[in-house]
Amino acid sequence: MKTIVIGAGILGLAAAYSLTERGHEVILIEKEGPFAGASHRSFAWLNANNKFPESYYRINREGIEEHKRFQQEFPSEHTWLHPSGNLLVDFGNTRSETYAKRTADANGMGYPVETIGLNRLREIEPTIHWPDSLDCALFYPEEAWLDNDILGEELLRVLNDRGVELRISEAVSIETDSSTARVNLSDGTSISADSVVLAVGAWTRELAAASGFFVPVADLAEQTTRTHSLLGLTEPVDIPLQRILISDRVNVRPRHDGRMWVQVARVEERVAEGNNPRMLAEVAKVMGEELERLFDRPVPIEKVIYSGRSFPEDGHSIIGFLDEPKRLYTIVTHSGMTLGPLFGRLAVEELEGKDSDLLEDFRPSRFADGRVEEAGFDYFIGRQ
Ligand SMILES: Cc1cc2nc3c(=O)[nH]c(=O)nc-3n(C[C@H](O)[C@H](O)[C@H](O)COP(=O)(O)OP(=O)(O)OC[C@H]3O[C@@H](n4cnc5c(N)ncnc54)[C@H](O)[C@@H]3O)c2cc1C
Structure with missing residues (x-):
C-alpha cells in the first residue's frame, strides 16, 4: 500500500x-x-x-x-520516555475534597493512585519546598513525561x-x-x-x-483556553526534579536538557489577549514567582510560548x-x-x-x- x-x-x-x-x-x-x-x-x-x-x-x-x-x-539508543509518575498536589484548603474525588474517580476506573505523606514527599522530591501545612499528595505511578x-x-x-x-x-x-x-x-x-x-x-x-x-x-x-495555552520554559537549572508535579498553583516537569516546562492555571485565561509580548512577559514573571515559591530559590524563565492546541x-x-x-x-x-x-x-x-x-x-x-x-x-x- x-x-x-x-x-x-x-x-x-x-x-x-x-x-x-x-x-x-x-x-x-x-x-x-x-x-x-x-x-x-x-x-x-x-x-x-x-x-x-x-x-x-x-x-x-x-x-x-x-x-x-x-x-x-x-x-534507537536514545531515551525519551520517563515513566517516573506524577504527583498531584492541592496546596489549597479544598485539598481533602480534591483528593477524595480524584481517588474515587481513579479507583472507579482501576487507575493506580497512592496517597503519599509529607515525610515521603520530602524524601522522593527533596528539591521541592514542601510546606508543613501540606499533609499529603496523590501519586500516579503509571504516568510519565516525554522528551x-x-x-x-x-x-x-x-x-x-x-x-x-x-x-x-x-x-x-x-x-x-x-x-x-x-x-x-x-x-x-x-x-x-x-x-x-x-x-x-x-x-x-x-x-x-x-x-x-x-x-x-x-x-x-478563537483564542480561548480550549485553543491555546501559555507554556513556560525555564533556563537550564540545577534542580534534579524527577517527577511531574501537577498542582493548583503550578504544573512543572523536567526535560532532558536541564530546563523545565511550566504552566500556571490561573494565568491561562490571558490567552484571550493573543500572542502579545507584554502579556507573555507578565506571565513569565508569574511563572518565575510560582517556581521560586515551589523550589525556594529563583528559577529564571527563558520564554513563554503562546501555544496552539488541536482541540x-x-x-x-x-x-x-x-x-x-x-x-x-x-x-x-x-x-x-x-x-x-x-x-x-x-x-x-x-x-x-x-x-x-x-x-x-x-x-x-x-x-x-x-x-x-x-x-x-x-x-x-x-x-x-
Ligand atoms: C501547551 C500544550 C500542552 C499540551 N500538553 C499535553 C500533555 O501534557 N499530554 C498530552 O498527551 N498532550 C498534550 N498536548 C496535546 C498534544 O501536544 C497535541 O495533541 C499533539 O501535539 C497534536 O499532534 P498533531 O500531530 O495532531 O498536530 P501538530 O503537532 O499540530 O502537527 C500538525 C502538522 O500539520 C502541518 N500542517 C497543517 N496543515 C497542513 C497542510 N495543509 N499541508 C501540510 N501540512 C500541514 C502543520 O504544519 C503541523 O506540523 C498539549 C498541547 C499543548 C498546545
Missing part, C-alpha cells in the same frame, strides 16, 4: 513510522517543517488522569502502555533511513474514489496513492472542509475514515502526546482493514448530522 501522510507532528510521524514498520510505502507532506505545530510546544505528560468517559480513559491508558512498548522496540523533541528527531531519522522523504508542501484538498486517493498541493500539482492519512492537527477542519468533509476542531482564531470541539479524539471508499483517514486529538504511538499503529491496522473496538466511540461519523456538543477546557489541577 502506498500512503500519503499529511502533517509531520507526533500523529503524522507515528502513523508514517507504523506504515513503514509494516512494509508500506509512505510519502510525508508537511507545510512548514517537522513538529511545527502543537507537538513542539507540548507539556507532554502521558496520562489517563481525570479523563472521561470510560472509553476515553481506556484509549489514554492504552496510550501509556503503547509508549512503553514503543520506547523498547524502537530502533517530545527527542522522539520527533528519532522518528524523522528512522523514516529517513527507511527512504521516506519529507516534502515541504501545503496540501489544499484531497479527493478519493474507488481506485485512488489524490492530494492537491498549493503549487498546483497533485500526488496520488492508495490512501491518505490526514494528521494536520488544528488545521484539520479547514483541509477536511476543502475536501468536502466536516471535522469539527476548534478554530485557533476537537467535543473534547474527544476524532479518528477513522472520512470517505465511503475508505481511502481518507483522519487522526486529530488533544492529548496527542499520550495517544500518538497508539493511534499511529491502530490507524495503520484500520487502513489494512482491521477495525479497532477501542476507537468505536471516536469516529468522525458522530458529526454526520452537523451537530457538535462543545466541550470547555477544565484546567483545575491539570487535564492534558
Whole structure:
C-alpha cells in the first residue's frame, strides 16, 4: 500500500513510522517543517488522569502502555520516555475534597493512585519546598513525561533511513474514489496513492472542509483556553526534579536538557489577549514567582510560548475514515502526546482493514448530522 501522510507532528510521524514498520510505502507532506505545530510546544505528560468517559480513559491508558512498548522496540539508543509518575498536589484548603474525588474517580476506573505523606514527599522530591501545612499528595505511578523533541528527531531519522522523504508542501484538498486517493498541493500539482492519512492537527477542519468533509476542531482564531495555552520554559537549572508535579498553583516537569516546562492555571485565561509580548512577559514573571515559591530559590524563565492546541470541539479524539471508499483517514486529538504511538499503529491496522473496538466511540461519523456538543477546557489541577 502506498500512503500519503499529511502533517509531520507526533500523529503524522507515528502513523508514517507504523506504515513503514509494516512494509508500506509512505510519502510525508508537511507545510512548514517537522513538529511545527502543537507537538513542539507540548507539556507532554502521558496520562489517563481525570479523563472521561470510560472509553476515553481506556484509549489514554492504552496510550501509556503503547509508549512503553514503543520506547523498547524502537530502533534507537536514545531515551525519551520517563515513566517516573506524577504527583498531584492541592496546596489549597479544598485539598481533602480534591483528593477524595480524584481517588474515587481513579479507583472507579482501576487507575493506580497512592496517597503519599509529607515525610515521603520530602524524601522522593527533596528539591521541592514542601510546606508543613501540606499533609499529603496523590501519586500516579503509571504516568510519565516525554522528551517530545527527542522522539520527533528519532522518528524523522528512522523514516529517513527507511527512504521516506519529507516534502515541504501545503496540501489544499484531497479527493478519493474507488481506485485512488489524490492530494492537491498549493503549487498546483497533485500526488496520488492508495490512501491518505490526514494528521494536520488544528488545521484539520479547514483541509477536511476543502475536501468536502466536516471535522469539527476548534478554530485557533478563537483564542480561548480550549485553543491555546501559555507554556513556560525555564533556563537550564540545577534542580534534579524527577517527577511531574501537577498542582493548583503550578504544573512543572523536567526535560532532558536541564530546563523545565511550566504552566500556571490561573494565568491561562490571558490567552484571550493573543500572542502579545507584554502579556507573555507578565506571565513569565508569574511563572518565575510560582517556581521560586515551589523550589525556594529563583528559577529564571527563558520564554513563554503562546501555544496552539488541536482541540476537537467535543473534547474527544476524532479518528477513522472520512470517505465511503475508505481511502481518507483522519487522526486529530488533544492529548496527542499520550495517544500518538497508539493511534499511529491502530490507524495503520484500520487502513489494512482491521477495525479497532477501542476507537468505536471516536469516529468522525458522530458529526454526520452537523451537530457538535462543545466541550470547555477544565484546567483545575491539570487535564492534558
Ligand atoms: C501547551 C500544550 C500542552 C499540551 N500538553 C499535553 C500533555 O501534557 N499530554 C498530552 O498527551 N498532550 C498534550 N498536548 C496535546 C498534544 O501536544 C497535541 O495533541 C499533539 O501535539 C497534536 O499532534 P498533531 O500531530 O495532531 O498536530 P501538530 O503537532 O499540530 O502537527 C500538525 C502538522 O500539520 C502541518 N500542517 C497543517 N496543515 C497542513 C497542510 N495543509 N499541508 C501540510 N501540512 C500541514 C502543520 O504544519 C503541523 O506540523 C498539549 C498541547 C499543548 C498546545
